[in-house]
Amino acid sequence: MAETTVLGLFEEIEQAASALNRLRGEGGKATEDLMVMSSVPFPEGVLESDKSPIRLTTVTAVFAFVGIAFGILLAGGTAQLYLIPGGGKPISPAPSIGIIAYEMMMLFALTAAFIAALYEMRLPSWRSKVYDTRISEGLIGIAAHCADEEQAEKAEQLCRDAGAADVRRDARAFE
Amino acid sequence: MFDNDNILTSPRSIALSVDASSPLQLVLDEPQQSRLTKLRLMTLICVGLVLAAGVAIYGYAYFGHHRNDPSFWHISLVSLLFWIGLSQGMVALSALLRITHASWRYPLNRLLDIGSLFGLWGPLLLPVLVITRRQIYALGSSDYRDNVWRLSGPIFWDALTIGTAFLAGWMLLYLTSLPDFAILRDRAGEGSKEKKFYTRLAWFWRGSEHQWRVLRRAEGVLVVGILTTFVGSQTVLGWDFQLAAARNWDSSIFAPLYTLSSLLGALALAVLLMTIANRILRGRGFFNSEHYNNLGRFMVAIGLVWFYFRFCDYLTAWYGHLPEEWLIQQSRTSTFPVLVLLMIIGCFGAPVFGNMIPAIRKQPWASCTISLLVLVGLAAQRYLDTVPTFAPRYGTQALLPTLPAIVVFFGIAAMFILTYLLAIRYIPIISWWGIGKSQTRIAQRKMGNTIVTVMVEDPPLWET
Amino acid sequence: MPDAKELAAERSSGPSGSGEGQLERDSLPYSKDTEGGRPTRKWAMTIDLDRCTGCHACETACAAENNIPVVGEQQAHQGRLHQWIRVERYWEGSYPNVKARFMPIPCQHCDNAPCEPVCPVYATYHNPEGLNAMAYNRCVGTRYCGNNCPYDVRMFNWFEHSWDEPLNQHLNPDVTVREKGVMEKCTFCVQRIRRAEEKSDAEGRELEPDEFTTACAQACPPKAITFGNVKDDRWSVSKLWNDPRRFRLLEELGTSPAVVYLKTVED
Amino acid sequence: MYDELPVPLTAAQVNTDLTRNITQTGWLWWAILGLFGSVFGWGALVFAYQIYNGMGAYGNNRPIYWALPIINFVFWAGVALSGTMISAILRLLHAGWRRSLTRMTETLTVCALAVAGVFPLLHIGRNWTFFWMLAYPNERQLWPNYKSPLLWDATAISVYLTTSVIFWYSGLIPDFAILRERTQGWRRTLYTVLCLGWRGTDREWRRLKVLFGILTVMIIPVFVSLHTIVGWDFGMSIVPGWHSNIFAPYFVCGALYSGCGAVLIIMYCVRRSFHLEQYILPKHFDNIGKVLFSISLLWFYFFAGDAWSDWFSRDPSHINWLYFMFHGYKWVLALILVFGILVPFSMLAFGKVRRTPWLMLLVGISVNIAMFSERVTVVIPAPSRNILTWGNYTPNWVGISVTAGAIGLFGFLYTLLSKFIPIVSIWEFREGDHAEGLERVGGGEMPVVIREEAIG
Known part of the structure; x- marks a missing residue:
């Protein structure tokens, strides 16, 4: 059985949150196997599965100093x-x-922040991946990466129980 | 989308939390004789210092032989202007927080508003310092002696604008204290002195809808007025210098720089006052890390703009290299290098780089250290902007402060503290109704997997 | 009580302030032609206003020497006249007791030239011999130097200039003809300086005092203009340089010009 | 007293409304594009004429070396300033109403900055050598002169242009992802590439939020530095009337002023042309009006303070230009006073006026007329009465054509971009939608908002 991803689509925040919690609890899913997709950001902590550290501030600070050094070399x-x-x-x-x-501090810091953010977002990446066009129309997607059929069925069930508007499987790359 | 339980906290729960019957009682919520003694001792010290300063001014300088001693007069004027700037800045900061609807402003407002009471000293001090000394305003040129009371001279605008700014501050302080005075009135024992006193102060404040609406409208008008008069008075203070014939003071940036410096000092004082209030009002948690955080961030912004203005001033002189401009910049740095360093650290280094790190600005003690540095830096700035202009004429030795001058310096600082000590006996230092209001406007709601803070959007102050 | 002006003057001449001695950059770095780290030459000019008759011969000589375009009446009226040296005329007093005063103003070759640092491409800079040099080829025409020159001696080539037959045959081959879009100004006849230097080098000797002079000085009938190396006491310019009548134009700006004027002696 | 909240819109409805400017193209769009394009084309032709003839075509002369191109440069750099200010400062202040405005103001910045960037190239005497001012050594290993304020300027413009494009593009990525799903054909390919494969995972959103936090805080000093340096171009010189240490903050204020005026114009035009009445509400005009009002006070403070200090000092060498401005330029000064002070003060004081879009359009235009005139009085009178040489400058058809061409270029760029990007940020608008709500309190319903997390 090939790896597959179960994608639950929800209309309400609370439903999505409950599905996320269930998948994490009853479904026993690890953080890196869950993914929340939405076309709008939510306040911090409302719907989050990603726990990876964000190092943008550090990168910005480091490149600010690089920029200062560059500016000194350039002007002086x-x-x-x-x-x-x-x-x-x-x-x-x-x-x-x-x-x-x-000026160079600002240029380096901001450009570095942008590039580092893209790098951490793993963008650009034009490969076809788990997604549903309805997400851009306002549905909230909860994707669960499943190793086998049994897990997938369980995940589907959990999503339905939480009140998903639609649940489907997606064989494309998860991340 | 939000839960349907009511956002409004009942005023009663707030009223219950106010368990004291006088402002001082609120300060000392446990009957602790030692703290009362401490406060009294402080008051005494302050009174002593103020008296010493008075003696110094009259005995040593006015009737003594030091009428022409520039180092004495400059330091007194410098310190008076310093405190006037700060006290007005405090009111302006309070007004600024109101006008921007800062949701964390409520416990802070009264503390800042009380600062305006310092202006009561002005009428006592200004004539002594300014008018008796032709040298003070004349800045070395006796031709200006007759200009002092000319209606078109900056010194007259000074009196006018500073007076108006303080007046606006007093009105705001009194009006916004009305509901609190009413609480004190109602709690005072029948027939007691307090009852009489607070009945006078609070009039017939009943908290009717009409009264609240009028109060809010008045607050709005006063807030705008305070900001305008604040900018006006600080600008005129800057003009005292920039319009003077001394070419090296002819710097058009002084007006906005002084306005900004006052605000920076007010932020520093706010942090200090907040910390002291928190220590006195133990366990009440009026001020938390959010206040330190927000004030710290505000300080970063103002410190940056301060540097910006200073740098503009310096850079224009450096690039243009016109001798008369460049020499004053040079004489500042070459005659008073330590003060310049203090100024830059105090007004820029400490508030910007110190407060940039959230962990530091949220620490009360670190925040207070930074604030003290800011005050030192601002005092150094006042000195540097006023005194080095004399350097070519008097020499450095004559400009270094003498002992009586230092007494005067501390005497004027003591006046500020004394104002506070006296005020908190009669005025609640935390606005009770403000706290109540803030509690009715913010609530916690569950959303998804977290709790978010929900706020009622205030309509602008002037639209009630 | 001294007024502000006097104060400023007092300060600039006082020992503590950076007076003339300091503002004048005696020790210019990076000179090839130095003696113990100090340049041996500083080109300077004195203009004796007492001798100036306002005849404009200097302007004419300069135009001929330096290929200065003639822009015509129309352009001159619009303020686009090219003059590397101009004779300013001021009227003093009122009719009938009117006095005309003349003041020839070339580029002042300031030591602290306000025009130099503002150029984004180093088209104008300070050379070790005290000349305020102008590299036409490098100029992109931002005209910032022109704005920042308090003496208004910088000319901009607003249009391409042409010389009618046979005037085009009269152009000085030693001097560049400037393209439209570049700034130009008095060079203290740098081509004459270089020619004299080459000649003396070829003959293996030092420059003789007053060996050569600029076109304006050469043409001046009453010899009001003196040019030379102020570092060498034998040149006549060095003798006039510290004349008691000396003053420099707009001295309060601290530009430290290399042109010194000598005051008119009143009757 | 409280603003009536808009009727809640569904996500799909918002998507449809806000992508309509891309999916539907009418003849009017082509007409406007053509109009601006031809004005710009005329300006470009005149530029060619100027290259052929020389800078003298503008009618400049000896003491007045800088004229209309520099005035235009300062003006457009000013217009560019407020776009980012509106979105960055309002974001920093957690003003919820910014959400409908951020995209159109950021686009305003990008376009206006592009226009401003053209003018230094247009203004130099040998336009074809503009690249000599870039940071590279020439064949003799000579680098440009970083002591020159003009080079600070070139640096600041490139930095601001780069960072504001980053700022603008970062916000566009999620919207491009929506467009990817809503378009067909070559547009779909375009947006697929432009959205970089955005899916809206929480990993992506978390980073985007942090990125916005950094950009928001750091772009404010960048735009302040840009106009500061524009002010220093003048302040560093020793021309009486220019040599003023207040120029930097004064120019920043002036720029914010004209920029906010431009924001009003853009708001009105976008609202009308793309039928966004449900998205850009009278409330927005009201709030921008208040911002404009406070900036106008600040600007007036600096404007008056600058002249005032020179006037009071009565220094003869410092006052000739001031007299000249009060006499020769009294009509320009009158334009400033009427359009920059009288009109905005009298109109912005009334809530009704602030809530009437077309009146606010007039205010925006009025402010920009005033600020253009203000730039005229900054650039021209001071050198006209230099210390030794006096002169006069009269604009001619070349200068006026190029000025018009700048408006044409700006309009052309903006019209063109508005066909490719959602002119109201879709995700930000929808984010705001679920951050607001009504709560019953006592007898009334009050609008409440979720407090945003602090930035920085």
């Missing part, structure tokens, strides 16, 4: 490569280095 360092005096000002004056370092 390049001027030292070819010394051209002007206006009675130092070759690499601190205020202008500061300004460029600030």
Whole structure:
């Protein structure tokens, strides 16, 4: 029996939450085998199965420092490569280095945050995966990754019990 | 979508939580003689300091031989302006929290509003410090002596705008205290002095719908008025400098910078007051980490803008390199390097980088340390913006504060503390009705797998 | 009680403030032509206003020497006149006791030139000999330097210029003809400086005092303009440089110009 | 007193309504695109004429080196500022009503910034050498001069453009996923690629929220720095009237002011053209009106403070330009006072006016007329009365054409983009839908909202 995914579609938040809890409890599903899909975000903790750590803030902070270093090299360092005096000002004056370092800090930090977020979301990924177009129309999807037929049937049953509008199987990649 | 149980908490449950019959009783909810003694001792010390400052001003300088000692007069003016700025900033901060509907503002408002009472000292002090000394306003040029009372001079605008700002603050303090005075009135024993006193203060406040509506409308008007007069008075304080003939004070950024600095100081004071209030009102939990968190974040923002204004000031002088501008920047850093460092750490480093980390800004003691640094930084800024201009004329030695000047400095600080100590005897330091109001507006609801906080959306203050 | 102006003056001349001695950048770095780390040359100019008659010969000589385009009446009226040196005329007093005052203004070759740091591409910079140099090829035409020059001596090539026959045959081959869209200004006749240097190098000797001069100085009938190396005491410019009548234009801006004016002596 | 809540809409209805601008194209859209396109085309032709002839085509002269292109640059950079401000600051303040406005204002930023970015290239004398200002060494190993405020400016614009596109695109990903399901043919392919395979898993949403937290907090200093540096372009010079340390915050305020005005215009136009009356409510106009009102006060504070300080000091070298502005530019000044102060103050003070969209459109236009005039008075009078040389500048047909071309380019870009993106953020709107509700309290129903988690 091939691996399959049971996808329960719910209309109400509370139904989805109960299905999620049941799959976790009675279904004995591990966190990484469950997935909530929705077209809108919910307040933190309302419907969550993902527990993986988010390191975006760290990445942003690290790249902010990289940006500062880059800015200092760009504004101060390049001027030292070819010394051209002007206006009675130092070759690499601190205020202008500061300004460029600030801009570069922002550029690096924000770009890094964006790229790191995509990386952590595992996007872009254009492979066909478990999904249902009705999710984008407002249904909440609870996907349970099942190793065998027995598990799948149990998961289907749990979803139906929780009040799913529809339950179906999806053989496409889970993650 | 939400559960149907009512969001409204009954006012009775709030009334029950207020178990004291006088503001001081609320402060000392357990009958502890030692704390009462401590408070009295503090009051005495403050009174002593204020008196010493008065003696210093009159004895040492006014009737003594130091009428022309710049170091003495500058420090007193600097410290007076510092506290005026802070006390107005506190009221403005309170108004700002009201106008933005900050849901956590309620316990804080009264603490901040009381700050405006400091303005009562103004009429006593300002004439002594300003008018008797031609040098003070003249800033070294006696030609300005006659300008003091000219209607078109900044010093007159000072009196006008600072006065108005304080007046607005007092009105807000009194009006928003009315419902609390009424509670005190009703709780005081029949025929007692308190009964009489609070009957006078609270008039016929009954909490009728009409009265509440009028109060709310008045609050709205006053809040807008306070913000306007606050900006106005701080701007005029900045103009005192920027419009002076001394070219190196001709910095158009002083007005917004002073406005902002006052707000920064008010935030620092709010943190300190909150911590003290929390210690006194043990176990009541009026102030929690959310307050520290929010004030800290606010401080980060204001600290950044402070740096922004300062940097603009510096950068324009540095890039343009016009001697008369650049020299003042240089003389600041070369004559008072320690003060410059204190200013930058206090107004920028500590509030921004300290408060940027949530774990630090949520810690009361860390937050208080930062706030103290902020106050030191602001005092350094006042000194740096006022005094180095004299450096070429008087030399550094003449500008270093003397002992009586330091007494005056602490005397004026003691005035501020004394204002508070006296005020909390008669005014509830936490707005009871405010707390009640906040409790009727926020509720917890279950949603999915978590509990969310639900709030009633307030209509804007001016639309009631 | 001194007023603000006096205070500023007092401060800038006081020992504590960074007065003239400090603002003037005596020790310019990165010079190839140095002696013990100090440049041996600083090109400077003195203009004796007492001698200036306002004849505009300097303008004409400059235009001929430096291939300065003639823009025509229409353009000149619109403020696009090209003059690397201009003779400003000021009227003093009222009729009938009117006095005309003339002041030739070339580029002041400031040591703290406000035009230099603002150029995003280093098209204008300070050379070790104290010249405020302009690299036409590098100029992209942001015109920031023109804005920031308090003396308004920077000319922008608003249009492509042409020289009618036979004037195109009269162009100075030593001087670049500037394209439209670049900034230009007085160079202290850098081509003459270089030619003199090459000549002296070829003959294996030092530059002689007053060996050459700029076109404007050469053309000035009353010899109001003196040009030369102010680092060498033998040049006439060095003798005039510290004349008691000296002042510099817009001195309060702290630009430290290399052009010194000598005041008119009143009767 | 409370705003009437909109009738709850179903998710499908919201999806249909908010993708209609993409799925249905009428002749009017083509007409508007053509109109803006031809105006832009004319501007582009005039630009070609300018390249051929030289910068003198604008009628600049010696003391007035900068004119209409720089005025336009400052103006459009200002318009670009508020778009992100509305969505970032309102997000930071947890203002629930932002949800309908974020997308259209972010798009406004992206388009206006693109227009602003064109002008420095257009303004330089040798346009074809613009790349010399980029950060790379030339064949002689010479890098650009980072001491120049113009290069700070170039850096700030590129940083702001990059980050605001990131900000805009991050919000678009979930909406592209919805569009992927709702479109056919080449559009489906396009959106499939653009949505990067978004499925809306909680892993993705959690990251997106954190990402938005970071972007929101950090993009505010970026946009402040942009206009600060635009202000420094002037403030760093020693031209009397420009050399002012208040220019940076003053320019930021001015930019927010004109930008909020532009937001009003965009709100009205989008609402009318895409029939979004259910999504952009009078409440939104009301709130933006209040924001505009407070910014107008702030702007007036800086505007007056700047001139005031120069005027009071009576320093002769500092005041010639001011006299010139009060005399030669009195009509421009009058435009500022009437359209920038009188009209907005008198109209925005009334709740009824703030709730009437077409009146708010007028306010938006009025503010932008005033702010354009304000940029004129900033850029022109000061150098016209420089210390030694005085001059005058009169705009000619080239400058006016290019100014019109800028409006054309902006309109063209915005019209074009509005055909490819949901102009109201679908997911944000629907998120707001389930964060609001009514509760019975005593005798009335009160709107309540879920408090958002703090950002940062």
